[in-house]
Structures are given as C-alpha cells and as structure tokens.
Amino acid sequence: GENVEQHPSTLSVQEGDSAVIKCTYSDSASNYFPWYKQELGKRPQLIIDIRSNVGEKKDQRIAVTLNKTAKHFSLHITETQPEDSAVYFCAASSGTYKYIFGTGTRLKVLA
C-alpha cells in the first residue's frame, strides 16, 4: 500500500544552524504535500505545503522542495531557534480523502 518514509526520526542542531527533514512517498498520484509542526501536547499545525506543479516554496525561514521524479520532498529550516523544537510530520495526498503521514521527526534546537 501507499506509504511515506520520513528521516531522520530525531535531529539535534545548534541554534542558528539549518535543519533538513526528508520524506519519500510511494504513490505516484500524490500531488499535495503538507508539513505539520506539533509541539508537545498540542495539535499538529500546518506550517507549509507544496503542490506537484511547483518545485520549491519558501516562507521566511522555512522552505519545502519537491522532486517528483525521485518522489522526494524535504523541509528546510534555516537559522533555527529554540522555539523550532517540536515534532515535524510530512504527508502526501492524491487529492482524495487520503493523507499518508510520515512517522515524524523530533527536532531539538540546542541553545
């Protein structure tokens, strides 16, 4: 069945450094790729998303890139801050009800 693999499962970076989280999807019909941030005990919140007709999207310190040929998409966070510490989830959707989520990356930003 369809799945999304997410790596790494944990990531520690020094404050000010960059962080990169990678996801690979299996369903070639996927055309919508959101990223969610979930702080401890809180709800997942959408931070950025990208559609298959776009290769890259930026929003201030965060960016997402998509390689449809390789079925890869990545989240890039620059100039990391302690408040970026959270669990990040990627997902892939083919435009139906189905969103396949990755298993999450726990990001720790060390001050």
Add this chain to the structure above:
Amino acid sequence: NAGVTQTPKFRVLKTGQSMTLLCAQDMNHEYMYWYRQDPGMGLRLIHYSVGEGTTAKGEVPDGYNVSRLKKQNFLLGLESAAPSQTSVYFCASSWQGGQPQHFGDGTRLSIL
C-alpha cells in the same frame, strides 16, 4: 472563529465501557476525519466523512463507529473500549480532499 473543537480533552475508561468523542468545526468544511496518534506511528486514519450524512472506513476502523448527522459535527464512538484503544485522538477537517487539514486539540484517552 474556533476552528476545530474536540470534547472531551481527557478521559479514562474501564475496559468494556463506551463513550463518544465529539468534534465540531465552524469553517463550513465538507471533509472531516478522525485519526489516532500512537508513539512512533504517526497519524492513522480511523474514519472519515466527505459530507453531511456520509461516513467511510479509514486505515484502522475496527472497534470504532462514526456519525455525521450535521455538517459541522463528526462523532467518534467506542462501543466496548479495549486497552489497545488507548491513544490520542485527533479530529481534522478540510474544505476538500488534497487541501490543508485543520486539527483539533486532541483527546487523550486511556483504557484501563
């Protein structure tokens, strides 16, 4: 504008008890979803609805039932709770499929 509201936030049940989790959204979204979140497993879809009066099974539907009698509400029922249903339950809604999902705050459910 509250977005997606879930009640209750916490609940402890004994094995065999029943309960209903309520999800309400005020964004006029067509699609609503119930997920469970377990450590190391991401979000898994239990049931979903693509409009008022419709429901369908997701990835892990066994032991759960749902109803969507009104567009804004999506109810998740556990008829006979089991310890394996201990989890955090999230409701979400979206305008359509393949659109941003908005999540509620979650319900932390423990089955003893």
